[in-house]
Amino acid sequence: MMNSGNDRNRLLHDIGVIDFVVVEMTEYLDTHPTDKEAMEYLNHYVRMKNQAMREYAMKYGPLRISDADGCNQNEWKWATQDWPWKGGC
Numbered sequence: 858m859m860n861s862g863n864d865r866n867r868l869l870h871d872i873g874v875i876d877f878v879v880v881e882m883t884e885y886l887d888t889h890p891t892d893k894e895a896m897e898y899l900n901h902y903v904r905m906k907n908q909a910m911r912e913y914a915m916k917y918g919p920l921r922i923s924d925a926d927g928c929n930q931n932e933w934k935w936a937t938q939d940w941p942w943k944g945g946c
């Protein structure tokens with residue numbers, strides 16, 4: 858079970874790092890809206906974030922409501938799961 862906690866923490870960390878890149882790239886593109894290379898970079902990281910969010914939702918429950926439909930769960934865990942900021946990781 859300890860390995861599961863490590864995987865959950867690693868996945869949350871990866872999501873946070875990827876999200877940071879996405880936010881920074883959107884801010885860059887606010888001032889450089891025609892930079893095609895930056896757009897490709899942003900799109901790559903948006904895909905990575907979406908994949909990581911789906912993976913997290915499948916394993917531990919969704920972090921955002923838009924990922925709830927991808928969970929293989931027989932119950933609505935959105936309201937009952939342990940939240941990361943409440944010690945869920």
